[in-house]
Amino acid sequence: MALAFPFGTICLCLRWEQDRRFIQDFWVVCLDGSLACHKVIVNVVSYRLADAAFHFSRGRFAPTPSGPLHFGSLVAAVSSFLHARSRGGEWFVRLEDVDRSRVVPGAADAILRLLEDYGLEWDGPVMVQSERGDVYRAALDALIATGAVYSCGCSRKEIADSHYNGRRESVYPGTCREGLPPGRVSRSLRVRTAGVMVAFDDLLQGRICQTLDADVGDFVVSRSDQSFTYHLAMVVDDAAQGITDVVRGADLLGSTPRQIHLQRLLGLSTPTYAHVPVAVNARGEKLSKQAHAEALTGHRPAAMLWAALQFLRQAPPDEIARADVAAVWQWALANWRLDAVAGIVTATAP
Ligand SMILES: [Zn+2]
Secondary structure (H helix, E strand, C coil), X not given: CCCCCCCCCEEEEEEEECCEEEEEEEEEECCCXXXXXXXXXXXXXXXXXXXXXXXXXXXXXXXXXXXXXXXXXXXXXXXXXXXXXXXXXEEEEEECCCCHXXXXXXHHHHHHHHHHHCCCCCCCCCEEHHHCHHXXXXXXXXXXXXXXXXXXXXXXXXXXXXXXXXXXXXXXXCCCCCCCCCCCCCCEEEECCCCCEEEXXXXXXXXXXXXXXXXCCCEEEEECCCCECHHHHHHHHHHHCCCCEEEEEHHHHHHHHHHHHHHHHCCCCCCEEEEECEEECCCCCECCCCCCCCXXXXXXXXXXXXXXXXXXXXXXXXXXHHCCHHHHHHHHHHHCCHHHHCCCCEEECC
């Protein structure tokens, strides 16, 4: 067998068991280009590997169990799944329930059942944010120890009344940056952003640059009720799951620089980002519970997957809408092209 790899290249064959990965055997490319297989004969348990050390695609889908999945969430799930799986990678599910006020009882189970109906099989255990307070606390302590965060005594209303950056989000004016004003108690911890510029290359949306202090201001990572914000939890969890490729909706593009800043402060590696188009309704509103998006039911899953692939500009053949779910995935994995949606920020849902 002729191979494109040079003499001496070692290929690892990996085996996944519960939450561990082992080397099963390895292959060495010989001088004539053929492959020699070597079984790992030592106790494989001693070969437990640091997953992050591999350039191995690991993606994730991280829904908030605030209600049923809708078409927009299916697009995020399908695109992250195909991006990881089409390269032989792994795909994880995480329930982002760190904001308990948004959680609807029963929604988490319904989401997982629906993913199964759609043939979106995940690796490893499902990560649940509400069970990880200690981990977020440790990350917060690390930020406190380096002086990267400070106490803020301002109420949300005071900040909303300050000034705007011309978009929807208000920018924190820095009132408490040099210490709490007299008579104030700490309501939250904010990350310092003075002089921080973050630039990254999104696989779909190109180069994104943000001057954090001017564009978003010092942002909250923890509130006085001991809760943690989405940014902190997400960054810590992506690192814990060894995520290498984040594929998600373009509505999160603007929050990515804050998350990259947190990764740098915590010494975590930054994954590759690809922000796919956000599904909007006929009025141009993002599909959401607030915008009365239709809930997915799991009825006719192949037709719904076909619609998601069509939304992602994959040009799926008509017949797979009537095929079984396995046939849809077989076609989609063989034909997946992430760059079909390059530069598209919103698209109308069917
Ligand atoms: Zn303040």
